Amino acid sequence: MSKEHRDTILNIVKVNNIPYQHDVHEPVRTSQEASDLRGVSMSSGAKAIVLRGKKTKQSILVVIPADRKVNAKKIQDLVGEKVSFNPRVEEEFDCELGSVPPFGSVIGLQTYADSELEDVLNFNIGLRTDSLQISKNDYLALENPIVGDFSM
Numbered sequence: 001m002s003k004e005h006r007d008t009i010l011n012i013v014k015v016n017n018i019p020y021q022h023d024v025h026e027p028v029r030t031s032q033e034a035s036d037l038r039g040v041s042m043s044s045g046a047k048a049i050v051l052r053g054k055k056t057k058q059s060i061l062v063v064i065p066a067d068r069k070v071n072a073k074k075i076q077d078l079v080g081e082k083v084s085f086n087p088r089v090e091e092e093f094d095c096e097l098g099s100v101p102p103f104g105s106v107i108g109l110q111t112y113a114d115s116e117l118e119d120v121l122n123f124n125i126g127l128r129t130d131s132l133q134i135s136k137n138d139y140l141a142l143e144n145p146i147v148g149d150f151s152m
Helices: 004-015 032-038 071-077 089-093 136-144
Strands: 021-024 045-055 059-065 083-085 109-115 120-125 132-136 146-148
Touching: 004 132, 004 136, 021 083, 032 120, 032 132, 045 071, 045 120, 071 083, 071 146, 109 136, 120 136, 132 136
Parallel strands: 059 109, 109 146
Antiparallel strands: 021 132, 045 059, 045 083, 120 132
8 A cells, every 4th residue: 555655664674785685576464475475484574463442542662573563562552542443544544454564663563573573674665565584683773763671
């Protein structure tokens, strides 16, 4: 859905001289499908999940290894309210489910990155048909997320 997100992220990595691999492929819906298609371990996937506060309705982006689940309790403790999956991702952020990039800065959200992300990350960049691979260190330097234990 969002060629704009893809183009913005590709521009960010190019302008910052970040080594990357961009692949265009068949559409993927799940982390397992993406991992199989990319030929990489599921744990190297950086799964981006939009959560929303129950009271404030404020959304945040949580990035975790694709083979793990969000630890909602840790996120709730951190943000000070109960959270749930944002059901309006497509409408609010122009991203189909499964295509949300791990760059909250691109879609206007604070990013929380799990400390268990692998050294090399693979993720969709706004489209289910476009994947990017960059190092964790480069990702962290570009995005500057809040890093912590957010998965289980």
